[in-house]
Amino acid sequence: MIDVEGAVTQRTVLDAVEAAFPVLRGTMRDHDGQKRRPFIRFFVGEEDRSHDDPDDPLPVSVADGSEPFYVIGAMAGG
Amino acid sequence: MTAVRVLVGTRKGAFVLTSDGKRQSWKVDGPHFGGWEIYHLNASPAEPNRVYASQSTGWFGQLIQRSDDGGATWSPMSNEFRYDGVPGTPQWYDGTPHPWEFARVWHLEPSLTDPDTVYAGVEDAALFVSRDGGGSWQELSGLRKHGSGPSWQPGAGGMCLHTVILDPSRPDRIHVAISAAGVFRSDDAGQTWQPTNNGLRSEGIPDPGAEVGHCVHRLAMHPSRPDTLYMQKHWDVMRTDDGGDTWHEVSGNLPTDFGFAIDVHAHEPETIYVVPIKSDSEHYPPEGKLRVFRSRTGGNEWEPLTKGLPQSDCYVNVLRDAMAVDTLDECGIYFGTSGGQVYASPDGGDTWDAIVRDLPAVLSVEVQTLR
Numbered sequence: 001m002i003d004v005e006g007a008v009t010q011r012t013v014l015d016a017v018e019a020a021f022p023v024l025r026g027t028m029r030d031h032d033g034q035k036r037r038p039f040i041r042f043f044v045g046e047e048d049r050s051h052d053d054p055d056d057p058l059p060v061s062v063a064d065g066s067e068p069f070y071v072i073g074a075m076a077g078g
Numbered sequence: 079m080t081a082v083r084v085l086v087g088t089r090k091g092a093f094v095l096t097s098d099g100k101r102q103s104w105k106v107d108g109p110h111f112g113g114w115e116i117y118h119l120n121a122s123p124a125e126p127n128r129v130y131a132s133q134s135t136g137w138f139g140q141l142i143q144r145s146d147d148g149g150a151t152w153s154p155m156s157n158e159f160r161y162d163g164v165p166g167t168p169q170w171y172d173g174t175p176h177p178w179e180f181a182r183v184w185h186l187e188p189s190l191t192d193p194d195t196v197y198a199g200v201e202d203a204a205l206f207v208s209r210d211g212g213g214s215w216q217e218l219s220g221l222r223k224h225g226s227g228p229s230w231q232p233g234a235g236g237m238c239l240h241t242v243i244l245d246p247s248r249p250d251r252i253h254v255a256i257s258a259a260g261v262f263r264s265d266d267a268g269q270t271w272q273p274t275n276n277g278l279r280s281e282g283i284p285d286p287g288a289e290v291g292h293c294v295h296r297l298a299m300h301p302s303r304p305d306t307l308y309m310q311k312h313w314d315v316m317r318t319d320d321g322g323d324t325w326h327e328v329s330g331n332l333p334t335d336f337g338f339a340i341d342v343h344a345h346e347p348e349t350i351y352v353v354p355i356k357s358d359s360e361h362y363p364p365e366g367k368l369r370v371f372r373s374r375t376g377g378n379e380w381e382p383l384t385k386g387l388p389q390s391d392c393y394v395n396v397l398r399d400a401m402a403v404d405t406l407d408e409c410g411i412y413f414g415t416s417g418g419q420v421y422a423s424p425d426g427g428d429t430w431d432a433i434v435r436d437l438p439a440v441l442s443v444e445v446q447t448l449r
Contacts, residue, residue, distance in 0.1 A: 037139060
């Protein structure tokens with residue numbers, strides 16, 4: 001569980017996660033433009049939220065903690 | 079008591095191999111960072127237990143790890159490599175403009191004197207320095223900004239700054255090599271740079287006086303002769319005796335002068351080693367024979383070293399950062415292959431043995447002599 005102040009969006013959730021775990025900076029989104037890394041996807045339930053605007057509000061179920069916000073690495077091997 | 083520590087970066091983790099001065103029996107520790115590409119591990123000459131590692135994957139990007147106990151345990155450091163400005167746009171493989179984009183750290187070169195200072199050569203080609211043990215990184219942007227940057231193009235592996243050589247006699251002199259831009263030298267600790275490619279010839283570059291564009295694979299230097307550098311290029315083994323101002327070819331009687339790795343005997347500045355690779359598309363030894371070639375004359379006259387190396391059905395590659403030497407009285411030579419072997423010679427190359435056989439594909443090898 002991560003505490004997020006203000007609006008709960010992709011950006012604010014990831015900001016909070018990176019603040020709590022600085023080693024994750026640059027591993028989900030790049031340092032500069034904060035663009036999602038190509039081999040990372042964001043899900044809420046079974047909905048792919050990867051192409052949403054990072055400042056769009058996430059569902060209430062994520063905001064109230066009843067559903068997780070998933071950060072998933074591609075299954076692609078290599 | 080004397081010991082040798084071999085730092086091995088592979089496609090799927092880092093390994094630390096240790097032995098005593100006899101170099102007969104080896105302990106293998108790892109994989110550290112299992113599943114991650116470890117392009118390079120390198121230790122501080124000033125503090126042997128300080129080791130830096132470049133850890134990356136296509137999924138999660140770049141991490142930098144630091145150990146203060148010789149590679150037993152690790153802590154993540156800063157992974158933020160922020161380019162300082164946009165001095166023009168380099169080219170893609172097809173010559174079209176391709177904006178600078180950080181991909182990974184190819185090479186880490188700790189300062190000769192300060193364990194907290196370490197240089198990072200990265201892709202897209204640039205040089206960074208940390209002066210706080212990896213806590214933060216600053217670009218030495220004079221390299222990209224000196225003027226030739228927009229004409230740089232990538233080699234097949236990416237536009238990478240893969241070699242950093244620090245001159246032990248001149249604290250402010252740094253040599254770097256970039257695929258496929260060439261060699262550059264700074265004499266003011268990385269503030270300003272000049273290309274030093276005079277004398278290099280490459281088939282794809284019609285202008286013999288081209289300032290940049292050569293695909294330099296690796297440089298090596300003996301610390302007692304800092305003005306002499308050896309180069310393995312994309313075809314040709316080259317040598318300079320004036321700090322890079324001019325280069326001349328020393329391929330001599332090599333069966334093929336394509337290759338990646340090159341290194342110098344720890345006590346014999348004119349004794350050098352290469353691993354000839356068949357061609358720029360056939361990245362394996364000629365005739366299926368894994369041979370290291372040694373020259374005791376600084377090039378031109380080469381002899382094959384084969385004892386203990388496979389001489390049939392061997393089609394592995396040896397990458398540019400995958401060869402190193404120790405500084406024991408009888409100099410040990412080490413190299414790692416794409417087949418996962420790390421070979422070592424305890425006698426300057428006369429005999430070889432695999433000290434470990436089944437690692438993931440080896441990307442880099444560095445060696446520490448611990449006294």
